[in-house]
Amino acid sequence: MGNSKIKGFNKSEKSIILAGQTDSKLHVYQTTDEKELIVLKSKSSDIDPTDPLLPTLEARMLLTVQDPNHSGVGIAAPQIGINRNLIWVQRFDKTDDPFEFYINPRIIWKSKLTRLGAEGCLSIPDRKEEIQRSYAIRLQYQDKKGQFIEENIEGFTAVIFQHEVDHLLGILYPDRLEEQTSAGYIELNEKIPFSLQIDKKTILP
Template sequence: MKKALFTSLAFVLFASASAQKFTDAERTLTNSGSKQSLMRVLQVTDAADLKVLKAPSTDVNLKDESLPLLIDRMLATVNDPASPGVGIAAPQIGINRNVIWVQRFDKAGEPFEVYLNPKITWRSALLRKGTEGCLSIPDLNGEVLRNYTIHITYYDRNGKFRDEMIEGFTAVIFQHETDHLMGILFTDRLEQQKAQEYSLINGEVKLYLENKLRRQ
């Protein structure tokens, strides 16, 4: 077990070290405003936007000089009072890089936290079903099946490698946002789950419905 863990960690560190810095286009987009400036959220109703949203993202270079500004602008965007969310991924603002923000409902104060090069390395067989929406898909939501518990690895804003187990609604947000990094939308998951078979537990699929709907 120790050897396998070491190999996995070495792979993650190698992947991060080999990540390329931002392209000129990504840097120009990021630097087009201050850290308080909102970025335009891409929409599936626009063909050019959809192409970006459906494209897989690549790891971000943790030492890129434009990364701090991108992080701040993404946070400002997900906290837009006109259209607030509980999470956002870099592809949603036009940059196919592995950067996400997630609101941690499992922590005191429900803070937003940023995750760099996140990877889900394990998913529970137990599922939960709940309502999801998306900042990039206006006026639509659906009941999506998600793994109840996940294990995730990532780098924090200071470049420190971390990993943790996450469950419940917060785990759903992580799955939604990391799906964006693979070019997968929640509507794709809705189509996939039509063919899924699952067993109910006490009348639920570990059913966990939120009393308020916020977009991710």
Template sequence: MLVTQAYSQKFTRDERALIESGKGTDLMRVLQVTDNADLKVLEAQSTDIDYKDKSLQLLIDRMYATVNDTVNPGVGIAAPQVGINRNVIWVMRFDKPGEPFEVYLNPKITWRSKLMRKGAEGCLSIPDIRGDVLRNYTIQITYQDREGKRHQEIVEGFTAVIFQHETDHLNGILFTHRLTEQEAKHYTLINGEVQLYLEERLRRQ
């Protein structure tokens, strides 16, 4: 996984203008891979955000409104999907009572289990496409909350999948990239765990 910059910065003038183009309850346009300009943003590396930035709360609110759009709802969203290459994500916590949505600032996955799971994924930025993606069953993630306090957490199951999907967005990686990556790999069940081995493609004769 690519490593984001270790320091936090405030929003640029252009980022602030986009964020402040609507109220907290207003949806933001979700970027689409079918648009070349959008794709350039979606595949770009995001950077950490200063939690003290005055426009951050508005971005958080508008991202929440967007992922909860009744017409096209999701279980997670990353800031690059609304045109902001900053490390901010919303994740639906299926592993908590009430399955609440929670926001995470500057999240980093610091450990991944060898145990893998395969499950269907889609993306708000990739319409009409779904695929079975292999993800680590358990991850350890560090992040900041809205007050800037740092946390470390172990997450498992489908919620861990959402975290991996959204943090991939922060590194310019789409789930379709993962599908392509899987085509060149071989997965074998050993001692109850799915171990990953690289497999060379056979040359066509």
């Protein structure tokens, strides 16, 4: 993640960012469109965290993922036609489940422990699949001053991060579905009984 090699937004990217005001959402690219699929399957590059157009893109991406007609729990820049390492993720592991913006995120570690859960995608219409994802990850990203930050994340929020970072690598979740069919997994819930220790006064539903 060397800042010396990072370039600003190109002409095409600027045209997308400036095609609307900060209070207008963006078009979400779809896998059903061949030209848009090429963008979705392309690997993204880093962006300068201090780029002056970044706040505009940030605001428009948030409006897009929170569109009540087609809302999601995360969105990556390739999904709106910009192959840059930028994502929004809803943090269900924090109070009030806030959406947070991440610049140049990378997953630098994944747990071998996985969970199986249903996933959909704003860019893939009318489809959901059960996908194996690591239960815990370590995320590295930059803040708006360019400082590097690392964080451990678990559970469903970690799944969202894995889904969105995959977008930055040109990977769509059906690719993971094909991958997991050839991988081996041990069903731990059949091998290890999990229990909750309670006291006599505890009432459980």
